Amino acid sequence: MTRQNKSQFRPVAVPDVELDGFWGKWQDAVCDSTAAILLDRCEKAGMIQAIDVNQPSPGIVIPIDEKWTGSTQMFWDSDLGKSIETIAYSLYRKPNAELEARADAIIDMYEKLQQEDGYMNAWFQRVQPGKRWTNLRDHHELYCAGHLMEAAVAYYQATGKRKLLDIMCRYADHMITVFGHSEGQIPGYCGHQEVELALVKMARVTGEKKYLDLSKFFIDERGKEPHFFTAEALRGGRDPKDYVHKTYEYSQAHETVREQQKVVGHAVRAMYQYSGMADIATEYHDDTLTNALETLWDDLTVKQMYVTGGIGPAASNEGFTDYYDLPNDTAYAETCASVGLVFWASRMLGRGPNRRYADVMEQALYNGALTGLALDGKTFFYDNPLESTGKHHRWVWHRCPCCPPNIARLVASVGSYMYAVADNEIAVHLYGESSVKAQLEGGKVKLTQHTDYPWNGDIRIDVDVDGTAEFGIALRIPEWAEGASLKVNGETVDLASSVVDGYARLSRPWKKGDVIALDLPLDLRPQYASPKVRQDVGRVAFARGPLIYCVEETDNGHDLNAFVVPQKLGGHRTKTIEGLNGAVAVELDVSREDSSGWNGSLYRTRPAEQVPATVTLVPYHLWDNREPGAMLVWLQTGK
Amino acid sequence: MTRQNKSQFRPVAVPDVELDGFWGKWQDAVCDSTAAILLDRCEKAGMIQAIDVNQPSPGIVIPIDEKWTGSTQMFWDSDLGKSIETIAYSLYRKPNAELEARADAIIDMYEKLQQEDGYMNAWFQRVQPGKRWTNLRDHHELYCAGHLMEAAVAYYQATGKRKLLDIMCRYADHMITVFGHSEGQIPGYCGHQEVELALVKMARVTGEKKYLDLSKFFIDERGKEPHFFTAEALRGGRDPKDYVHKTYEYSQAHETVREQQKVVGHAVRAMYQYSGMADIATEYHDDTLTNALETLWDDLTVKQMYVTGGIGPAASNEGFTDYYDLPNDTAYAETCASVGLVFWASRMLGRGPNRRYADVMEQALYNGALTGLALDGKTFFYDNPLESTGKHHRWVWHRCPCCPPNIARLVASVGSYMYAVADNEIAVHLYGESSVKAQLEGGKVKLTQHTDYPWNGDIRIDVDVDGTAEFGIALRIPEWAEGASLKVNGETVDLASSVVDGYARLSRPWKKGDVIALDLPLDLRPQYASPKVRQDVGRVAFARGPLIYCVEETDNGHDLNAFVVPQKLGGHRTKTIEGLNGAVAVELDVSREDSSGWNGSLYRTRPAEQVPATVTLVPYHLWDNREPGAMLVWLQTGK
Structure with missing residues (x-):
């Protein structure tokens, strides 16, 4: 083809x-x-x-x-x-x-x-x-x-x-x-x-x-x-x-x-x-x-x-x-x-x-x-x-x-x-506080993103051109961003009709001062692997926006594998960790298996008791930047 | 001490x-x-x-x-x-x-x-x-x-x-x-x-x-x-x-x-x-x-x-x-x-x-x-x-x-x-069809075990001595044998009073023709590891008598890790596998995770659907004696 x-x-x-x-x-x-x-x-x-x-x-x-x-x-x-x-x-x-x-x-x-x-x-x-x-x-x-x-x-x-x-x-x-x-x-x-x-x-x-x-x-x-x-x-x-x-x-x-x-x-x-x-x-x-x-x-x-x-x-x-x-x-x-x-x-x-x-x-x-x-x-x-x-x-x-x-x-x-730029279109593949200059057929253009992404999903893009210029702007709507919304100068863009291959393709005459507002919801997303991945069965990982999260010993103590995430996700709250460049951490209500009661044996016929617990998730890319210790991405999940 | x-x-x-x-x-x-x-x-x-x-x-x-x-x-x-x-x-x-x-x-x-x-x-x-x-x-x-x-x-x-x-x-x-x-x-x-x-x-x-x-x-x-x-x-x-x-x-x-x-x-x-x-x-x-x-x-x-x-x-x-x-x-x-x-x-x-x-x-x-x-x-x-x-x-x-x-x-x-023998006692540490001769202080003794152990827990021990001889017989009552019972010449022995360190210590005058009948129940026993064993969390193994069991691809197909054993054990049946020297296998009702529906991705936000399934467990020591394939001891367990 x-x-x-x-x-x-x-x-x-x-x-x-x-x-x-x-x-x-x-x-x-x-x-x-x-x-x-x-x-x-x-x-x-x-x-x-x-x-x-x-x-x-x-x-x-x-x-x-x-x-x-x-x-x-x-x-x-x-x-x-x-x-x-x-x-x-x-x-x-x-x-x-x-x-x-x-x-x-x-x-x-x-x-x-x-x-x-x-x-x-x-x-x-x-x-x-x-x-x-x-x-x-x-x-x-x-x-x-x-x-x-x-x-x-x-x-x-x-x-x-x-x-x-x-x-x-x-x-x-x-x-x-x-x-x-x-x-x-x-x-x-x-x-x-x-x-x-x-x-x-x-x-x-x-x-x-x-x-x-x-x-x-x-x-x-x-x-x-x-x-x-x-x-x-x-x-x-x-x-x-x-x-x-x-x-x-x-x-x-x-x-x-x-x-x-x-x-x-x-x-x-x-x-x-x-x-x-x-x-x-x-x-x-x-x-x-x-x-x-x-x-x-x-x-x-x-x-x-x-x-x-x-x-x-x-x-x-x-x-x-x-x-x-x-x-x-x-x-x-x-x-x-x-x-x-x-x-x-x-x-x-x-x-x-x-x-x-x-x-x-x-x-x-x-x-x-x-x-x-x-x-x-x-x-x-x-x-x-x-x-x-x-x-x-x-x-x-x-x-x-x-x-x-x-x-x-x-x-x-x-x-x-x-x-990235084509003849008369500029694609915004990734979001983040930044500005870009590009020469398109339609004219010189500068886009400026204002955002606290990836910690926050609100993204404002200011368009700057000389006078008016007709060209395309392609904005990625990540597959994970369920409920994303897009406005140009305050007017909602219908994503269903404007999105091609996961990009909102906005082609129109642009003028200086045009404002694009994109909202990408950053809900905590459980991630389950296909059961064909034997190492991840019975386990769940977490993502928030583009970031995969993990648990570290420094926040959660020993035996990270003893945490059990209920299948119906419990309450969770975000908090900022200043020592990690203001990273957003997530506190999640889970349970924890109790390792007592084995009485001089490694194995017994009853499973572990579970007690309520809270686990703190931090972005995986930031692990091992604080107290050294254990780390885990895939947590046990309840069935 | x-x-x-x-x-x-x-x-x-x-x-x-x-x-x-x-x-x-x-x-x-x-x-x-x-x-x-x-x-x-x-x-x-x-x-x-x-x-x-x-x-x-x-x-x-x-x-x-x-x-x-x-x-x-x-x-x-x-x-x-x-x-x-x-x-x-x-x-x-x-x-x-x-x-x-x-x-x-x-x-x-x-x-x-x-x-x-x-x-x-x-x-x-x-x-x-x-x-x-x-x-x-x-x-x-x-x-x-x-x-x-x-x-x-x-x-x-x-x-x-x-x-x-x-x-x-x-x-x-x-x-x-x-x-x-x-x-x-x-x-x-x-x-x-x-x-x-x-x-x-x-x-x-x-x-x-x-x-x-x-x-x-x-x-x-x-x-x-x-x-x-x-x-x-x-x-x-x-x-x-x-x-x-x-x-x-x-x-x-x-x-x-x-x-x-x-x-x-x-x-x-x-x-x-x-x-x-x-x-x-x-x-x-x-x-x-x-x-x-x-x-x-x-x-x-x-x-x-x-x-x-x-x-x-x-x-x-x-x-x-x-x-x-x-x-x-x-x-x-x-x-x-x-x-x-x-x-x-x-x-x-x-x-x-x-x-x-x-x-x-x-x-x-x-x-x-x-x-x-x-x-x-x-x-x-x-x-x-x-x-x-x-x-x-x-x-x-x-x-x-x-x-x-x-x-x-x-x-x-x-x-x-x-x-094993001491001066005037013989210990039966392991069970199995066999006979043993020993010279004790009390005289020469021959014990003969009749049993299909480990496939069956019924054990009959025939005592053979010249005339009457007084000596001890120590019989191991395994910790796993809940509900074990012991009779000598048809009379029940009270295990609670006769067991020391897990052995029934029978000391008496023995005569030729005395019969010891020991019954060790061989129920299928789920085995859970302490949550400190990170590799076994969320998993269960099975034992029957002294044998640990496993699942093999030849009986159960691909993706052995997709089986999920319900926490409340489902129905199970034993069957004999002639090709494995008459080994006792166990068929267990479980569920199985469905690996379809991931649609071009390895990961998704919903866990796998589960469908009813049956899994065949065979003794671990016999694995890789038939069609080569995958094997698993620790199965996923439901929570």
């Missing part, structure tokens, strides 16, 4: 959005703490020395793992890339001469590192110089380049400085000569997807279609038979059967991307791949990709996603296992994977607003992803269980520090996920 | 019991299949070559793990020992000239292997000859000796051949010279307990107190400061901080055994230690050991034991974690650990019958341990989860094949756990 809607929605540039309120505070934490911390810790790990041609090569600092023949040190360029990207966004919000100088110095080092032909990689120039492009399957070479490309685009947009962008254009131009089907070219692609979506960013900021074409090449080649990874291994004298991850499903290269119907393998790889596919689907109006992506979307969100938007339950492959296998206490649910889900969801909006994607984007953003960052911006979760007995806490750093800069760059750039 | 009861109950020898019925069938499987299979697989692994001085040493067949500096090949003597022990018991039940010849040949090899001074160990004579007694902490040297001692005692009792017993006496005599506090002696003990309980068996069969004394030495030394393991490491040029298991809790050597109050570390090590302690407590009337053991017993059974009698939830240390941490799907619950719990429980009965121990012995025997053996005796579970999604199946063999011969020798010797 060919899609009728040929509109292409692209995210606005980060500097086109100003944020305050909820996200403003988070961005301040990144500006004030995280951005510098990332560089400090990269430097401490030896990453600066690794690219500085004026210093000796650090050599192999992180030992090579014999089984995969790689070292996480091979990813250092990506860590620097994501850190520079974070700094770029932070500089736009909060100029910081010292931080900018540190980033400039790194960029200067990269300039010196880059070879004549455009190639640039710290590991393969300074540690294993003979091995360039010899193991795309395992060694993350294009992945590293991709993150530096994203950094280059962000740094250019934020500071106007294009040195890194020029470097990465030269590198990308070099790649165009290296990869392809001509004699002497490599008909391959990276074992860790990333460069695909990065090249689209490069194309959009430079206007160079050749970068789109290279991205499309990598996507089209992936998984073709005879298999590139197999041929590459044989060429390198390696036995393809020795592949440490056993199956090419690990990197979603087991079949061509258009044939893929099941979300498998390493979760971050999957998300980055689907993001790149969605970008290419948007740019090329490629329905074959969109069809595959829609199937994969349902596969993920209907069979494999935590209620937090966390994905990839297993540590063993950092990824997917069986359908409906969603263990809570051992959930891997890597921060990067939910960040990647936000990336993918936002790109699924490229072919038009649809809350099927935007609702999940918001769910993953506020819960699975944001949880990765401490309130003060200084520590980080790598894996995100939905139950903890009290031993799970945020890290200062990680042996594989992919998550800290990933959640930091997402928070620092969240404005570009809130708004 | 000094205990008043100075009686010492010791298990009867295996050949003194004849079994039929339930255990008879299991023993036939061991005689007909397992016993030879064990030898076949030991041989295939290279274990025969390892001890045969007429063949070259096999060298290092299983690589040495760098972190613990050991190889599971170091345990090969123990595998052979447990296999010979199994064969010994099997030969008593079913003479088998071929099997006996194979065992004799192995014993001959050991005879040739044994050194002049009595030392005998395949690894440290043939692979690492320079390293004898240099790393007791890690290298299982005494552990291997212990298993050969147990084999020696069993082989002697079953066949009357004492060659292996003589070998092991010489080895034990050598140990007496090696270990001690005199100049040149080693003041140490083994990192893996086992030799302690083996030496007690040696002492009991030879009448040599010196073996008890050596056992007591090992027990008394354990955990003393300055720490032997630390001194040993330093002497060997190893850094004690590099200990792969981090803490001496792993081998229960973190403090002296009498100070220990918490069950910690490697589960099998713990069970073997407590077994040895209990034996020494019995033999020396040592209340200080008994006091420690009673504390440890409660610690284990009230805070750390699965409803199956499985213990040691974690694979990482093959052992214990936190109190009340009993994950079902990832339960390690090693077969050997439940076998060890049976060992310990039976030895806690040494100071007098008490169902506090015997009930758990039965629970661990029928559930945690027996599950390790397939109905045909040919395959083995190593770990015993209480929930499986269908991927857990018995192994043909294991890289560390400790469990197959361990469950096999327990099954083949189960008669000695059923009966």
